[in-house]
Amino acid sequence: MFRIGITGGIGSGKSIVCRLFQVLGAPVYDSDARAKWLMSHDVLLRDELTAAFGSATFDATGQLDRVYLARVAFTDPTQLARLNALVHPAVGRDFEAWSITQEIVGSRYLLKEAALLYESGAYRQLDQIITVFAPQPVRQMRVLRRDPHRTPDDVLAIIGKQMSEEEKVQRAEHVIYNDDEHLLIPQVLTLHEAFSR
Known part of the structure; x- marks a missing residue:
């Protein structure tokens, strides 16, 4: 059974990507x-x-x-x-x-969702990693819309404490672009089909 990690910075859209995988029948562990x-x-x-x-x-x-x-x-x-x-x-x-x-x-494969997948060492338990990527301005806007109690400085402080998106992308075997320019569903379907073989 394939064990896949899914990570990304705050506001990248990990949760929505995981929900799409769940709709396709993949079990997801929410760390x-x-x-x-x-x-x-x-x-x-x-x-x-x-x-x-x-x-x-x-x-x-x-x-x-x-x-x-x-x-x-x-x-x-x-x-x-x-x-x-x-x-x-x-x-x-x-x-x-x-x-x-x-x-x-x-289950043919499962997903482990974790913001701190690399930082915690949890990636060692997994076969492959997916990084959900979105540019910082998009992520910041999403978090402010989702969490109205946060300020732009709050969000930047959180982003500053997390591993950079660039490093996560470099370390991952797969990248899902959730940048409001690429369609999410085809990207998820492609990976689902690959993992289900």
Whole structure:
């Protein structure tokens, strides 16, 4: 079974590309959504988060205090690296278990969607990578339209912390251009047919 990674910077359109693959019957693992779920439900990860960031990481009802964790981790690069060092391996374990299930049910290939596919080392679990590419002005406009609470400077700050699109394109085996000039569906269909053989 082929294991394909799909990545791209904020606003590139990874999610819409993944939805197109899902319409074609491809199973998609959403790393960000699973990371959020695991932080609340994976017992080992919960214990590690509490040990690393203190008892305030979870509130009195046992729910993850995302505001607290964001304040502690996302303002300090050292603490962010510490958080990632706990969450990324948990996501990796979860993905491996999910992949086995997909193989059992007979999937020809699967997709793992992750913004930080290279940065987290998750690309090592995969056979090939697709980068969804869009120019920075297009990405910035999309994010501002999608997230009206963000400012242009917020978006530029996020883009500045991510691996450059050029490097992602160079490292990927496949590129899907979601730049408002190329049609998405034919690009996805071509890859789907190749992966399904």
